[in-house]
Amino acid sequence: MSIIRFDEFKNMNGELVDLQQQQALKRYIERSGERERIADELQTKNPLEIATPERVAYRTKIINPRDGLAFERLIGKNDLFPISFLEAGLKAAKPICRIEVRDSIGRILGHGTGFLVSSSLLLTNNHVLENEDSALFSVAQFNYELDLDRKERPIKSFRFKPNCLFITNQELDFTLVAIEEVSADGTKSSDFGFLPLLPQRGKVLVGEYGSVIQHPSGAPKAVAIRENKITDIFDDYIHYSTDTQPGSSGSPVFNDEWMVVALHHAGVPDPNDNTMYISNEGIRISSILKFIMEQSSNLSDKKKNLINGIVKNFGIIDPKSEEWRESSTGYDTKFLGDNYEVPHPKFRSDLKQDIVTLSNGNSVLNYTHFSIVMSKSRRLAYYTAVNIDGNQLVSIGRENEWQLDPRISKEYQCGKELYDDNDIDKGHLVRRRDPVWGEVANEANKDTFYYTNASPQHKDLNQKTWLELEDYILKNADKFNLKVTVFTGPVFRADDIIYRNVQIPAEFWKVVVIAKKDGKLSATAYLQTQKSLIKDLEFEYGKYKTYQVRIATIESLTGLDFGNLRNYDPIERTEMTKIGHVINNFEDIVF
Numbered sequence: 001m002s003i004i005r006f007d008e009f010k011n012m013n014g015e016l017v018d019l020q021q022q023q024a025l026k027r028y029i030e031r032s033g034e035r036e037r038i039a040d041e042l043q044t045k046n047p048l049e050i051a052t053p054e055r056v057a058y059r060t061k062i063i064n065p066r067d068g069l070a071f072e073r074l075i076g077k078n079d080l081f082p083i084s085f086l087e088a089g090l091k092a093a094k095p096i097c098r099i100e101v102r103d104s105i106g107r108i109l110g111h112g113t114g115f116l117v118s119s120s121l122l123l124t125n126n127h128v129l130e131n132e133d134s135a136l137f138s139v140a141q142f143n144y145e146l147d148l149d150r151k152e153r154p155i156k157s158f159r160f161k162p163n164c165l166f167i168t169n170q171e172l173d174f175t176l177v178a179i180e181e182v183s184a185d186g187t188k189s190s191d192f193g194f195l196p197l198l199p200q201r202g203k204v205l206v207g208e209y210g211s212v213i214q215h216p217s218g219a220p221k222a223v224a225i226r227e228n229k230i231t232d233i234f235d236d237y238i239h240y241s242t243d244t245q246p247g248s249s250g251s252p253v254f255n256d257e258w259m260v261v262a263l264h265h266a267g268v269p270d271p272n273d274n275t276m277y278i279s280n281e282g283i284r285i286s287s288i289l290k291f292i293m294e295q296s297s298n299l300s301d302k303k304k305n306l307i308n309g310i311v312k313n314f315g316i317i318d319p320k321s322e323e324w325r326e327s328s329t330g331y332d333t334k335f336l337g338d339n340y341e342v343p344h345p346k347f348r349s350d351l352k353q354d355i356v357t358l359s360n361g362n363s364v365l366n367y368t369h370f371s372i373v374m375s376k377s378r379r380l381a382y383y384t385a386v387n388i389d390g391n392q393l394v395s396i397g398r399e400n401e402w403q404l405d406p407r408i409s410k411e412y413q414c415g416k417e418l419y420d421d422n423d424i425d426k427g428h429l430v431r432r433r434d435p436v437w438g439e440v441a442n443e444a445n446k447d448t449f450y451y452t453n454a455s456p457q458h459k460d461l462n463q464k465t466w467l468e469l470e471d472y473i474l475k476n477a478d479k480f481n482l483k484v485t486v487f488t489g490p491v492f493r494a495d496d497i498i499y500r501n502v503q504i505p506a507e508f509w510k511v512v513v514i515a516k517k518d519g520k521l522s523a524t525a526y527l528q529t530q531k532s533l534i535k536d537l538e539f540e541y542g543k544y545k546t547y548q549v550r551i552a553t554i555e556s557l558t559g560l561d562f563g564n565l566r567n568y569d570p571i572e573r574t575e576m577t578k579i580g581h582v583i584n585n586f587e588d589i590v591f
Contacts (some may be wrong), residue, residue, distance in 0.1 A: 016127035017249075020173055020266040024281040027234060028268045035232050035239075038206055047207035059202050062257060062406075081256075089211070089223065092258040094192045097142045097158075098215040099128055099250065104137050111218030113251040113264075114140060116194040117310040121165065122179045123197075123288075124250030125265045129175045132162035140179055142192050145221035152220060156187045165306050167295055172236065173265040174288050178306065195252055195260050196401065197310055199289040204255040206230050210240045212264055214251035231279060236287040238262050239279045253282045260285050296442075305397035308442055330366025331385040335485055336515050342485050344371070344385060348559035355382070356412045365405060365452060368444035369435035372452050375492070378503060379414045380455050383489035383560060384429040390482025393433065394441035402426060405450045413451050418500050427457035427508075429488045455490050456504050469510070469526060469546065487511040491527075491557045509554045511562060521568040525551045 095116035101109045112128030122140060129135045142156045164178035181189045204210060212224045232239040238261065240253065253262040262282030270276040296307050333343050344364065347355065355363045356374035365372045370386035404413050419426050430453050435444040447453075490505030497504050507529040516522050528546045551566045566572050 016130065016170070016173075017266070020127060020281075021269050024237070024239075024266045024268045024279075025271060027237060027281070028232075028239065028279060029271065031232055031234070039231075047205040059205055062203065062259070085256075088258045089213075091193065092195065092252075092254060093145075093213050093221060093223070094142075095194045096213050096215075096221060096252065097122075097140045097192075098144045098218060098221075099124055100139050100141055100218075101128065101134060102137045102139070104133075106137070111215060112249045113215045115250075115252050115260075116179070116189065116192060117176070117197055118194050118306070119188075119190040120178055120181050121306060121310055122160070122177055123263060124175050124177075125263065126168045126170050126173045126175050127265070128250045129160070129177060130168070132166045135160040135162040135166060135175070135177050142189075144215065156183055156185070156192075158183045158187075158189055165303050167292060169291055172283050172288055172291055174263055174283060174291075176292060176310075197260060197285050197289055199286050199293075200406070201284070201286045203259050203285075204230055204233075204238070204261045206233055208255065210238075210261065211254045211256075211258075212248065212251050213254070214248035214264070216248050233284075236284055238282050238284060239268065240282065241279060263288060301396075304442060308397060308446065330364065330371035331369070331485075332387050335387040336483055336513065336521075340515055340521055342513050342565070343563065344373075345383060345487065345560040345562045347382075348561070351382075351559045356408050358407055365407065367430075367435070367447035367450070367453075368440050369437070370430045370444075370447070372429075374408065374412055374452060376412050378490075378492055379412055380492075380502075380505070381429055381452060381489060382492075382558070383487055384453065385485070385487050386430045386434050388434045388482075388484040388486060389437045390484070392437035394436050394438075396436055396441055396445045398432065402449050402451055402454065405452045408452075414454070414456070414502055415451050418456060418502050419454075424456045424499070424504070426451075426454040429453050429455050429490075430486075434486065455508070456499075456502065457508075483515070485513040487562075489558065489560075491529075507557075509558065511551060511554060511565065513565065513568075521565075522570065523551060523562075523565040523568040524571075525549050525554045525569065527554070527557075 097114055097116075099112040099114045101112065103109055112124055114122045114124035114128070117123050129138060138160060140158045140160065142158070143153045144155050145153055147153055158179050161178040161180055166175070166177050168175040168177075179189060183189075208230050209228050210230050211228060214222060214224070216222055228241060230238060230240050238253070249265055251264040252260045253264050255261050262284050264280065264282045266281045267277035268279040268281055270278045292307060292310075296304055299307070331344070334341050336342065354376050356376050357363045358365075363373055365374065369388075370384060372384045373382045374380070375382050402416070402419075404410055404415055418424065428448055430448055432445065432448045435448065437444070488508070488510050491507035491509060492503070492505060493507075496506060507527060509528070510526045511523060512526070513521060513523045525548065526546055527549045548571065550571050551562055551569045552572060555561055555566075
């Protein structure tokens with residue numbers, strides 16, 4: 001790394017910087033023997049061979065399968081990158097800004113670096129923005145960089161809004177602060193994107209390389225991509241040899257997939273020469289997110305909603321392999337009452353081999369208040385099952401950040417490659433609002449944004465009718481405190497169109513179970529389609545319509561067996577000549 005004279009390090013919070021550096025040095029000295037041992041091992045082994053199994057499992061899981069060179073880079077056999085690595089780096093650089101720290105009368109006290117973690121929140125160091133007053137008078141300056149002609153691009157300045165959110169911690173040396181979403185000249189903060197934060201540990205291993213995008217000495221944006229090896233990993237910190245300078249405080253440290261692994265905050269001073277540095281130190285993002293999650297319970301709902309926009313997999317404490325969702329019990333079969341058990345549907349025998357299973361052999365992915373069973377061949381859910389408690393529903397802002405479920409292989413999930421830049425919507429199977437109730441509402445809200453819960457739907461699908469259907473049924477569930485159980489899924493047909501190597505379902509179904517005033521169950525089924533596939537249904541080609549159909553019809557279409565639920569289907573028990581009827585308004589529903 002570059003040698004920086006200690007007396008050149010000018011900072012607006014010199015005492016705090018001094019403290020952080022001395023603590024970093026203490027950690028460095030305490031691990032000297034272990035670090036030397038690891039360095040020796042790396043001479044003959046690769047990073048995967050000296051890391052713990054848990055770290056290896058997650059590190060290999062987040063490698064992009066389309067990057068054929070990634071694994072060879074990881075084990076030190078190849079330094080080649082796909083050219084898209086540079087394009088991804090440019091995208092990662094956009095949310096990074098220079099922070100100009102000012103006093104109450106506008107004098108510039110110093111510079112740091114920060115980066116957006118949502119369109120309205122920015123992360124930097126505590127020693128850059130120590131308190132709300134320092135944030136109130138300071139500004140975030142985006143786009144401060146040189147173009148291909150070495151000319152400065154126009155700076156876009158945004159003020160901070162610490163009254164909306166300000167979380168800081170001196171020990172972990174971070175500050176999370178709200179920022180205005182529209183600048184004085186009309187520029188939107190969302191124009192710069194943001195860097196998503198993942199709470200899982202294991203995003204980087206000792207012996208790998210870390211890049212730092214920064215504003216060194218307050219200068220235009222720069223990136224350190226040479227001599228940048230990760231040399232040590234602590235519980236809350238990592239050490240690396242990447243070049244930095246004064247003003248780089250608050251910069252993101254990236255792994256080779258351009259994921260943020262740490263927040264740069266200090267140099268490690270040479271104990272034999274206090275004018276020199278021997279390493280750099282960053283705070284692990286996983287530790288910062290854990291602290292933020294612990295603080296969130298003391299915040300107002302408005303501030304919680306802001307935080308919900310940055311913390312992926314909210315509520316994860318120990319993300320070891322597939323055990324990270326251990327606390328989620330998922331769909332409760334006795335949710336309507338002990339006398340009203342509604343079990344998961346059973347699969348037709350020929351479908352069982354197509355069900356995605358976890359390493360423990362279980363085929364049910366449990367989330368907060370709902371569960372999902374996935375299809376290997378279609379890479380979509382066979383069905384979802386959710387419990388809705390209408391008396392405990394909580395209003396929470398939309399998450400909108402979709403992610404893959406790490407418990408199952410990427411090859412069994414449809415990610416952003418299917419949904420980006422087209423008219424295909426990520427249709428929630430479990431409606432976002434449905435499981436968001438009770439004390440774990442925040443966690444449930446985020447859980448609905450896993451790609452396992454998405455099914456591709458054309459933008460012209462009449463989602464309004466489909467969504468309002470459950471609202472109407474919920475209002476009619478006036479027994480047992482407005483409790484409802486809902487199963488939802490797509491109809492898989494062999495002739496479904498293929499788009500981006502995925503067959504797109506043309507139909508979707510629901511089975512809704514409630515307890516009526518007379519103490520009996522009512523189980524009703526619904527089909528939304530644009531195909532004329534059931535001859536007895538009234539049909540107009542090209543338009544999506546919603547029909548109430550027999551549960552037996554859904555079973556026939558899907559290969560699922562809902563057991564004795566068909567005994568509680570009011571259509572099944574009537575002598576109707578048609579097997580279903582169109583729902584023009586919700587009064588048409590037969591309970």
